[in-house]
Amino acid sequence: MLYSAPMHDSHHRAEQDSLKLANSHYENFPVASVLLPMRLRRAIGVIYAFARNADDFADEGDLPPEQRLALLDGYRKQLDRIAAGETPEEPLFIAVAAIIREHALPIQLFHDLLDAFSQDVVKKRYENLGELMDYCRRSANPIGRLLLHLYKETDERNLAYSDAICSSLQIINFLQDVAIDYKKDRIYIPQDDLRKFRISEQQIANGDAGGNWWMLMQFEIERTRRLLQAGAPLGLVLKGRIGLEMRSIIAGGETILRKLHRSHGDMFNHRPVLRPWDWAYILYRAVRAK
Incomplete structure (x- = not known):
């Protein structure tokens, strides 16, 4: 049974950092827009932060392809920990785990994003x-x-x-x-x-x-x-x-x-x-x- 665990201060800080990251990548389309209900902005900010962070692994800096792919594989391992009911190791994934539990989000959709970003490295x-x-x-x-x-x-x-x-x-x-x-x-x-x-x-x-x-x-x-x-x-x-x-x-x-x-x-x-x-x-x- 999926449930929402109480939000500890560290979890809250992780989600706040995720929302800031998502908004820092804003360009043409709204992220966690003020038009959205307040109850959803935190979760949306976490989703966008996950996507932007992973996308940056594929796009930003001067890392060779094998290192970019290794970083994305690290994200996959964090998702696997969440799927196995284990505690994630990184603050962002503490926030990801919380919204997955709270909103019953399909974890495969997060994996799909990682597959696309990995494809950007090689295709x-x-x-x-x-x-x-x-x-x-x-x-x-x-x-x-x-x-x-x-x-x-x-x-x-x-x-x-x-x-x-x-x-x-x-x-x-x-x-x-x-x-x-x-x-x-x-x-x-x-x-x-x-x-x-x-x-x-x-x-x-x-x-x-x-x-x-x-x-x-x-x-x-x-x-x-x-x-x-x-x-x-x-x-x-x-x-x-x-x-x-x-x-x-x-x-x-x-x-x-x-x-x-x-x-x-x-x-x-x-x-x-x-x-x-x-x-x-x-x-x-x-x-x-x-």
Whole structure:
């Protein structure tokens, strides 16, 4: 039987540190947003801190691949301790164990995230959309599914909506970060799309938005917008503050896509970010949505 143990001071400090870490990685989309019910912010902060910490193992610094993979394996061992009912060794995992018990979260979703981050260490190109979507299934969709478990809204329809939203947001991030990812020797635009529009890796390396680049980006933007719209009904299915939060996230993704479209996909010189006035419009859209 799952239960929530009393929260000791060390557990509370671990969770507070996790929330600070999650918010320090904030960029385009809210983390533990003020729109969410207070009772859920702690758990959401822990989930995002776990994801960002593990993602940094794959992305940040100058460690060789084998050390990055070893760090991620260390996280797997901590999850295994939790699954076995043992006490974790690290403060972050004390917090992870607490929210898993309190909210009956599937531990496999945490493992899926680690699998995706490990893949980032060794896989730098994606042949087609199917390969990319399989990556998104593990890199992004688990976050949405964990949130739905927190909300107690995990019917199959909602899970499908959430997967569409999370995968589209992941791809939106790839589209706005083409230049940044290339510096890490990663290209997330499918290789068959690059060939279709006759875009070479050298053009990406040069930051060249000429030639067929806009045609390629228009194709990627529209396909991603359709995916985001496929999940958009979730913003109306979820009620109250969590629905408002979801509609804000969806509107944020739409705004980034519009900015990409407006610049003809030239994220090399006009990387889209959300400004304060964008957030005001996003909140207006979220409140007015029916």
